[in-house]
Amino acid sequence: METIALGVEPRVIRKKEAAKLRKNGIVPAVIYHKGEETVAVSVNEIALNKLVHSAESHIIDLQFPDGKTLRSFIKDVQFDPVSDRIIHxxxxxxxxxxxxxxxxxxxxxxxxxxxxxGGKILILRHALTIQGLPANMPDHVTIDVTNLDMGHIIHVREIPMDAYTGLSIMDEPETPVISIAPPKKDAEAETESAAG
Structure with missing residues (x-):
């Protein structure tokens, strides 16, 4: 897994401060670790967007103006329900x-x-919750769809993890991840025959 540097600035939590930051293209954020005090920071929205919308996961070196670096990963992202911009x-x-x-x-x-x-592949779950040591974390989990036929679904329990040493998928075993949808015309025909 690649390590990416991301600049952060300490911030003081004040009323309406978060809205002011967002207006200027800055995203409020927090840094936490079990048993330690949470640190409030801000990060450039454009730089953060590149990480959040990447097709791969990353280890992130949070770099402070004083030269301090903290190794982390993104645990949670909140989006604005209307604009879809990252808000925290x-x-x-x-x-x-x-x-x-x-x-x-x-x-x-x-x-x-x-x-x-003629079917269409649907990725129903774009990311999986993986548990393990950070050094073992992959950029992505690759799922072979060669034998996936029309109307079939790959569930979490069917994803082989042999290639991922010491890692486990924490999502519910019955969670659907990938499926093949029939062509639109076939789907419409099925709907009509069911209605008739």
Missing amino acids: TDFQLFAADEVVEMEVPVAISGDSIGVEK
Whole structure:
């Protein structure tokens, strides 16, 4: 997993301060670690967007103006329900030997037989919650869809984790992750016949 540097500025929590920051393209954030005091910071919205909307997960070195660096990962992101802009972020610190849970993006490999028949691949879960040591965390979890046929679904319990040493998926086993939807015309025909 790649490590990315991200500049942060300490901030003082005041009334209406968060709204003022957002207006200037700055996102309020907090940094926390179990047993330690939470630190309020702010981060550039454009730089944060690149990380949040990346197809890969990252370790993030939070760099303060005084030269201090804290190693972290993004634990939570809040979006504005209307504009979809990031309005707040939580960064979690960790020790190298500490088991953590991270959101890791899903990637697909292979040519699905369902797609070859005209179906459309649907990623129902774009990231999985993975537990393990930070050093073992992958950029993404790759799921082979070669044998996925029309109307079939891959659930969390069906994702092989042999290639990911010491890691576990923490999502519910029955959670659907990827499916193949039938072509639109077929789906419409099924709906009409069910209605008739």
